[in-house]
Amino acid sequence: MPQRSLQNRFDQKELEVNALLEITQAVNNNLPEEDLYKIYEFTLRANLRLDKLTLYVLEEDWECKVQFGTKKDFTQVSLGQSCLQVSEATEISKLDLDVPCFSEFDIIIPVKHKDRLLAFVFLKVKSEIEDLIDTTFIQALSNIILVAIENKRLARKQLEQQALQRDIEIASDVQNFLFPKDLPRTDKIEIKAFYQPCQTVGGDYYDYITLEDQNQFVVCIADVSGKGVPAAILMSNFQAVLRTVSRTAKNPKEVVTELNYQLSRNANRENFITFFLAVYDYDTKDLRYINAGHNPPMLMNGSAEVQRLTVGTTVLGAFEPLPFMEMGTVSGLEDFSLFLFTDGLTETFDDKEEEFGAERLQAFLESNHGRPLDDVHNDLLKALDDYRKSQPFSDDLTFLSCRVKNGTA
Template sequence: MFLKERELSALLEITQAINHDPTEDALYKIFQFTLLGQLNIRRLVLYVKEESSWHCVVSFGAGLPDFRRIPLPDTINETCTSNPCLVPTLHLGGEWEKLEMVIPVVNNGEVMAYVLIGNVHEDYVSEEATKFLETLSNILIGAIENRRLARQRVEAAAIRKEIEIAQEVQTMLFPRNLPNDSHVAVHASYVPHAAIGGDYYDVVPIDAERFLFCVADVSGKGVPASLLMSNFQAGLRTLLRQQADLGTVVAELNNLIYRNAVSEKFITAFFGIYNRATRELQYVNAGHNSAILLTDDNEHQLLADGTTMLGIFEDLPFLNTHRVQVPPRSLLLTYTDGLTEVFDEAEGEFGEEGVLDFLRNTHYLPLPTLHRELLAKIKDFNSKGANFSDDITILSCRFK
């Protein structure tokens, strides 16, 4: 009768503690002192399974080493899977000799914790008593696991919200209208690899005759990449409103990225300014894939010159702006490396040559159709089908 009263007192202490919603560490402490005070268990070690790894969260008793520094032996994990085990039968070594029993705490057929006890009250050697200890431990571990799951749900919801905001920000970065007039037509396609990509494209009118277009790729993905792209776009448009020339735009963007990038992030980009009146294209390639200029007779020019990637150096080591005359009925294709870094079953790369071969045969297709067929082409080529390993951005200009 006295034993039952102590068990009820122990159960009451644990349930009251759970209802008061303390921290996990506080719950472990309450569990420890409840077993000590109500059940007279003098030595206690508790191992808990967290994300497939075992951690000692309680180590208490005279003469015991600090089990927080000692891994759970494989013998316990392999032997005590459902019923209590006597420690001497496990041959664990001298560190464990003052512990007498291992009680597995099982939930849905999986061991979630091990309670190891020593120097117990003589009443606590019966099967009924160890069952109560197992039940008490199960209540504690279940409550802590529920807290952990609830915390994970809150964290997951926060991450989802963060991703939603970043996606909205990224969508707002892309231009809503692209030029399509008697001089030039522009079309863009964007295929993100993950929820938040690291690619960016933009088309910005400068005056009645000129517009700037840009394709860029941030190292890395996710929210940090999206935020850096947001800074990049804001800086680009501010500089254009100040009527800065292309060389100044690129140099100042490099400075902006160098000051704001974290975790060694950088940006590669292709910048072009087209003048409808003079048919002149001024460009800077900042460590990006070469833009392809394909003329009416299927001759091509790779626009590769300019500078290095942005954000690596405080001051760009070199910066050259280039000008080319664009013949009538030419096609310009700019893209990010997700388009070319696609591999077939033999690990052959689609590459720049694959893009060129495709363009020579589809030069005069309407731009939306051209983009759609190019994406279908690399999907067929890709050994993983539509599961591309990177974001893909294509921006093309047809000069009339």
């Protein structure tokens, strides 16, 4: 072998060793991904004197991350099946290309890590150094860069997930403060509620508020569109307005009007809330209510016969002002039960994709009228579990029972 040729090979190997050292140092310096790709490009161009290069990396999809010297903008070109089937360094001329523009290159080199495909490198080398190009070195160099970038990406995702988990835990704690800590259980009134979010944080809400100076109480339930942290945040704002307004408003219409106004401002009409609000007066024995697009609660006035409370308006947050509103009134209520729920209950599905539905719920309540609320709730949960079998709950599950005994002694 001529002395000059040996010297050229020696010089080339020295360049490759130096390139590996430079890349390794760049990785150890914890540089951003964009900088690592730039160093990768510069190293190959300067040390290997390539004519053209394109690097495709597998992220969510195959993306062109580096290119130089090319006629085509490969950031706009998808890899074809002929390239994806390459398992070792291969001359482009030997492929039956289904994406003709890759004929710009001489060779395609797959880059793997632990038998997992990471990238493809496309090269066109200068003719005078063609016999000096070592594809193994290019694979090693690409592997170092890509594994480092992938580790960065995984670390970033882990940090993001940890931050999201902290946010969810905070939102969950905040949401727990929304629900009343103590529900009444006296000879005059008993309230029992159940809440199970579909995710860690849900968008359902219920409340009980006493208006002692008026000898009245408020009971309500709501369901915000969407799930997760955004739904919980919106519901927390909703609760704050409700508790403030309900103590000063003259009637349920004023409460609902103000809630809709505040929700329209805070949510920019991108979210809406279904809502039911009832106010019971111990003195007049009247129940005034407004149903804002919510599942109609079921009222049982001293017997097992159910009356569904449907009067009201449309969902809150979609229109400002509300296009219509009517307040419902049920008079002469002394000993009665009121059952409120969100659609997570009636939209519990079985293996045939049939929902539990309001009719089954009404039949259950009628057959269990007068039983202790603890037993009613436990048996209802069992009935839902038996009905859905292997199907998961697809929405937050919330329901509340209110039983009043206000008859004269």
